Amino acid sequence: MAYIVDLRSDTVTKPTESMKHAMVNSALGDDVYKEDPTVNALESKVANLLGKQAALFVPSGTMANLIAIMVHCNKRGSEAIVGNCSHIYKYEQGGAAHVAGVLLSTIQNKPDGTFDLKELESRIRGTDIHEPITSLVAIENTHNYCGGKVLPLEWIDNLSELCKKHSIPLHMDGARLLNASTYLELPPDRIVKGCDSVSLCFSKSLSAPVGSALVGSYHFIQQARRVRKMLGGGMRQAGVLAAACAVALDEVAPALALDHRRAKVMAEVIHGLFLKSFSVDVASQHTNMVLVRIAERSPLSSDQVLQRLAQVSLAETQGDCKTTNDEGVIVKAIGFNEKTIRITLHREIQDEDLWLAIMKITYVFKELDAAHPIKS
Ligand SMILES: Cc1ncc(COP(=O)(O)O)c(C=O)c1O
Structure with missing residues (x-):
């Protein structure tokens, strides 16, 4: 032996004892009817933490990213620009194309997880009818394939300005956002200030058994809720899972x-x-x-x-x-x-x-x- x-x-971590206790003892309801108090509380907590209006509890990071892409790229002929080393591009089965009919266009990631902003700007499509419609830019923080790198804050802020200038939403795959926040010693809402949507995983470094959140405006989350149901991610007494995620934020993140x-x-x-x-x-x-x-x-x-x-x-x-x-x-x-x-x-x-x-x-x-x- x-x-x-x-x-x-x-992701190999098992739930802590206090997570298990919370899972057994939390109040439950049917979350598809928005009646699970534990899920509702978690969603408010995460929205607050990230400084956004609303959040949605979903089963996985992959589903959170896919829903974000589907909501932002809801016109046929849309493209999303992502890093060539991003999890969305490399490890999510091309779900954007597979399920949503969205073209993923890649831009070369630098070793620090960023990409060149001038190149990005040159890649944003105009009104030529031969071209797809650039509808989203997505970044990853921390960047998994780049070895858990934290994106420089100034770069995110500049990117966000650029996206605003072109009226293109910015999504952050923040599966490990709280690792970035720990490294930078900055609250997560500061890091995602310029992002329109963010996904965050509780089952990665935070040790919860299952669950991610997608965060954004009320309107965005309203649409995300519909897409989640369509993808089969509407869960019923999901408070058994959300309870562990709340403990992950309170006890593991610090x-x-x-x-x-x-x-x-x-x-x-x-x-x-x-x-x-x-x-x-x-x-x-x-x-x-x-x-x-x-x-x-x-x-x-x-x-x-x-x-x-x-x-x-x-x-x-x-x-x-x-x-x-x-x-x-x-x-x-x-x-x-x-x-x-x-x-x-x-x-x-x-x-x-x-x-x-x-x-x-x-x-x-x-x-x-x-x-x-x-x-x-
Ligand atoms: C950066 C990043 N985003 C998204 C995901 C997908 O998360 P899940 O495995 O919960 O679908 C992962 C998984 O490791 C990841 O590392």
Whole structure:
């Protein structure tokens, strides 16, 4: 038996004891009739937190983003401009096209999750009848594929001005908005001030079992409520879920800085190994994710490294790479591509697990670096 440290995602966390207590004890009603007091309270709480008029509780981040796209792009022939590394483009099955008939046009993301605003402006369509209608710009904060990067506030503000100038709504996929707010030490309403709609997930770094919110104006949320029903996201006694989400905001969000600190420690240790095959950009490690780059000229692939992290060798348990109970350690992470591994810290990784993971990663990276030298 091996001891597993699961660093694949902050979605693997289970509800806390106080979430379970709230789930069992909260008042319930039929939310499709807007009669679930716990859902209603959560929606008001999130709308307040983000400084918007209204919010809608939905099952997932994917549905929140899709509803936002469908409401903003409600004319046939619409296009939404999104980053080429955005979750909406890469990981939501092209739902905008699939379900809503909306063209997703991509703009190149920079490594910090932003994109060039001049290029964006040049991409906004005019009145030429050959072209689709630019109806939405969407950004992501924190940016998952860029390693949990926090978008610079000034850039968001400038983008928002640009969108206003062209009367195009701005949506933020804020699945991990509260990580951004923790990093910037700014309230979330400040960060999303210039956005017309925002999605926020309770089941990522916040540890709730299920649920996201979509936030915007009264009118936007009224339309979103209709679309949610059409997509099958109208839930009945959804207060059992919303109760956990409220606890996530009250009790888990204030501790996010701990995940960030642990991620920084992980990044610094890997960087400090000074290995040729593996590197981490410590300065751009902002929140709870660490991106490990495998050198381009290394023969190693992400899959190979992940497979090795998931194995325990005899030498590890005969040596010091083990728990105090003499168990070998397995670290789970995910590969973003052939040469990039993402490690994610979350509430269930306390200091003991952090150090076990660091011990194992150090052992495996040194072993692989020595066994697979960089090609000259
Ligand atoms: C940035 C971002 N947006 C949206 C989603 C989708 O959320 P869900 O898995 O709840 O559909 C994710 C999921 O990891 C994400 O990282």
